[in-house]
Amino acid sequence: xxxxxxxxxxxxxxxxxxxxxxxxxxxxxxxxxxxxxxxxxxxxxxxxxxxxxxxxxxxx
Amino acid sequence: xxxxxxxxxxxxxxxxxxxxxxxxxxxxxxxxxxxxxxxxxxxxxxxxxxxxxxxxxxxxxxxxxxxxxxxxxxxxxxxxxxxxxxxxxxxxxxxxxxxxxxxxxxxxxxxxxxxxxxxxxxxxxxxxxxxxxxxxxxxxxxxxxxxxxxxxxxxxxxxxxxxxxxxxxxxxxxxxxxxxxxxxxxxxxxxxxxxxxxxxxxxxxxxxxxxxxxxxxxxxxxxxxxxxxxxxxxxxxxxxxxxxxxxxxxxxxxxxxxxxxxxxxxxxxxxxxxxxxxxxxxxxxxxxxxxxxxxxxxxxxxxxxxxxxxxxxxxxxxxxxxxxxxxxxxxxxxxxxxxxxxxxxxxxxxxxxxxxxxxxxxxxxxxxxxxxxxxxxxxxxxxxx
Numbered sequence: 081x082x083x084x085x086x087x088x089x090x091x092x093x094x095x096x097x098x099x100x101x102x103x104x105x106x107x108x109x110x111x112x113x114x115x116x117x118x119x120x121x122x123x124x125x126x127x128x129x130x131x132x133x134x135x136x137x138x139x140x
Numbered sequence: 141x142x143x144x145x146x147x148x149x150x151x152x153x154x155x156x157x158x159x160x161x162x163x164x165x166x167x168x169x170x171x172x173x174x175x176x177x178x179x180x181x182x183x184x185x186x187x188x189x190x191x192x193x194x195x196x197x198x199x200x201x202x203x204x205x206x207x208x209x210x211x212x213x214x215x216x217x218x219x220x221x222x223x224x225x226x227x228x229x230x231x232x233x234x235x236x237x238x239x240x241x242x243x244x245x246x247x248x249x250x251x252x253x254x255x256x257x258x259x260x261x262x263x264x265x266x267x268x269x270x271x272x273x274x275x276x277x278x279x280x281x282x283x284x285x286x287x288x289x290x291x292x293x294x295x296x297x298x299x300x301x302x303x304x305x306x307x308x309x310x311x312x313x314x315x316x317x318x319x320x321x322x323x324x325x326x327x328x329x330x331x332x333x334x335x336x337x338x339x340x341x342x343x344x345x346x347x348x349x350x351x352x353x354x355x356x357x358x359x360x361x362x363x364x365x366x367x368x369x370x371x372x373x374x375x376x377x378x379x380x381x382x383x384x385x386x387x388x389x390x391x392x393x394x395x396x397x398x399x400x401x402x403x404x405x406x407x408x409x410x411x412x413x414x415x416x417x418x419x420x421x422x423x424x425x426x427x428x429x430x431x432x433x434x435x436x437x438x439x440x441x442x443x444x445x446x447x448x449x450x451x452x453x454x455x456x457x458x459x460x461x462x463x464x465x466x467x468x469x470x471x472x473x474x475x476x477x478x479x480x481x482x483x484x485x486x487x488x489x490x491x492x493x494x495x496x497x498x499x500x501x502x503x504x505x506x507x508x509x510x511x512x513x514x515x516x517x518x519x520x521x522x523x524x525x
Contacts, residue, residue: 081202091487098419102487107202112462112486118338118458120524 081124082107087137102136161295177394182402183261183269184208185412187390189222190238193410193419197198197221197245203524206239206411208259210524215253215351216378217245223386227318230285230388234403238285238388241348246381253378254354258388260525262457263302263341266334268290273328273396282344283323285389286474290377291316294385295347296324303333309369311364321389323398329364338457340525347387349378358403389416395464414454416525420518425454433519435510436497438471440503446471447487447497448511456523457489464519469498482511494521 088102089096103111106121110136111119128134191207199219200205201211201392213218215297219242225231230238239257247253259472272278282296293311306329333340356368377383389401420433438446452460469482483500498511513519 089486103484103486106461107200110461110462110466111154112489113461114489116459116489119461121461121522 081122083121083125083134084108084133085137086113086125088139090139097139100137132139145335150429161338169397172440177270179402180316181393181399183280183342183390183392183394184259184390185416186409187388187401188235188403188409189239189388189409190406192222193306193413193417194357199417203417207417208524209257210259211241212256212258213254214247215250215296215436215486216243216255218242218255219244220257225226225319225388229321230319233389235285235401236386238287238386241385241490243348243377243383245381247470249351249377249379250263250352250401251353253349254347255385256345256392257379258343258345259390259394260301260340261342261344262525263339266341267336269394271328273332274330274398276327276329278328278341279396280392280394281323281325281396281398283389283391283393284320284346284387285319285321285468286312286314286347287317287319288314288377288383289317289382289384292374295321295350295373297345297347297370298326299343299345300332300334301343303331304511305366306331307363307366307369308362308364309359309371311371319386323394324345324400325454331358331364331366335393337497339480342392344390346385346387347373347375348383349375351378352512369424370516400523408452411454415457417460417520417522418453420513433513435472435512438498438509440505440507441497441510443503443505444510445497445499446501446503446509449493449495450519452495452521456521457525459489460520460521460523462486462494462521464513467500469511469513471498471501471503471511473504473509478509484513491523 084105086102089103091099091100097133162452186208189206189480192205205208205220206222211337221240223238223240225236225238253370271280295308310324340367350373355370355372357372358369359368373388391401436448438448440446464484467481467483469484470480471478471482483497485497487497
C-alpha cells in the first residue's frame with residue numbers, strides 16, 4: 081500500500097475542529113479514511129507514522 | 141387445498157426406504173455430518189469466484205479484481221483475473237468462473253520474488269463457527285479446485301491472525317493443465333486464538349511461487365507451527381513466461397469431511413461481499429454506462445457548503461475508506477446546472493452511511509439542491525480486511 085500524502089480533515093459541522101478523518105492519496109487514488117483502527121488504510125497509516133515513514137498533516 | 145384426517149384409520153406410513161434419495165438411515169446420520177450444519181457451511185466468501193466488483197483483470201498488488209481475494213506479488217509482471225469456465229469437471233459441478241494468476245512477464249530465481257493470492261476471514265466468524273479450535277480432536281476442512289500450467293508441488297498456507305505465530309501448511313501435487321480437487325483437514329491447537337470481533341481471524345493462502353528468503357528446507361508441514369511452515373519452492377512457475385495458476389470452488393468448513401461445494405445465489409454472494417466493499421458502479425452487470433450516481437439531495441448550509449448523506453447497500457464490517465474525491469460533482473439548483481466541478485468532502489464515515497459535503501460552488505441558501513457524480517470513477521466504500 082503506497083500512501084503518498086495524508087492530511088487530517090475536520091467535520092464542518094463540528095465547532096471544536098475535532099479531526100474526523102484523513103484525506104490521503106493511496107496507490108494513486110484520492111480517498112477519505114475514517115479514524116477507525118479496524119479500517120485497513122487507517123491501520124497502515126498508524127503503522128507508517130509509528131515507523132517514522134509518514135507524517136499526517138494537520139487539518140487546514 | 142387442505143385435507144382433514146379424522147383419526148388414523150386409512151393413513152399409512154410413507155415408505156421412506158422405497159426412495160433412492162432419502163432413507164431413514166440417512167436422516168438419522170445427517171445430525172452427525174460435520175457437526176450437523178447443513179447450510180452456511182462455507183466460511184469463505186466468493187469461493188466460486190463469481191463476484192468482481194472492482195474489475196476483472198489487474199496487475200496491481202492489493203484488492204483489484206475478485207472480491208475478498210487479495211493479490212500479492214513482487215518481481216516480474218503478474219496478471220490476476222476473473223475467467224470464465226466453459227467445460228471440465230468443475231464446470232459440470234456448477235462452477236462458471238475461476239481466478240487466474242498469469243506470469244505475464246516472468247520473474248527470476250530471485251530469492252525475494254513471490255506470487256500469491258489470499259483470503260481473510262473475520263475472527264468472529266471463526267470464533268462462532270462451531271470449530272472447537274483449541275482441541276486437536278476438532279477439525280476444519282479446506283477444499284478447492286486448482287489447475288496450473290506447470291506441473292509440480294505447490295503449497296497451501298494458513299495463519300491465525302489473532303495469534304500470528306501460528307501457521308499451518310501442506311503441499312499438494314498438480315499435473316500440468318489439469319483441474320484437481322484438493323482437500324485437507326486441519327485439527328485445532330491449544331495455542332490458537334480467535335477474538336470475537338470484526339478483525340482478521342484466519343488468512344488462507346495459495347502461492348504459485350515463493351522465493352527462498354521466505355522459505356525453509358526444514359519447514360514444518362501438516363501441523364500447526366510457530367516456526368517456518370513454508371517449504372522451498374520450485375522456481376519453474378516463476379521463470380516460465382505465460383505460466384498460469386487457476387483456482388475456484390474454495391470452501392473452508394467445520395468438520396473433518398470435505399462436503400460438496402455450497403453454491404450460493406448470485407444475490408447472496410454479492411451481499412456477503414458488500415459487507416467488505418461496494419461500489420456505485422454496477423459494471424459487473426454488464427452495463428458500461430452506469431457510473432452515474434443521480435440525484436442526491438443536498439442541503440445548502442451556507443453559500444459555500446451543501447450537505448448530503450449516502451446510505452450503503454449493506455452495513456460495513458468497519459468504517460470504510462471512501463473514494464469520491466476531486467472536483468467531479470455536478471451540482472444543480474432551481475436554475476439548473478450550477479457547476480460541473482463541485483468538490484467532494486467527507487464529514488463523517490459510519491458503518492451504515494457517509495455524511496459528505498460539496499464545496500467549490502456558490503449555493504443559494506434559499507433553495508434546495510441536488511448533485512450527481514458521473515464523470516469519473518465510481519464512489520467506492522472499502523472495509524476489507
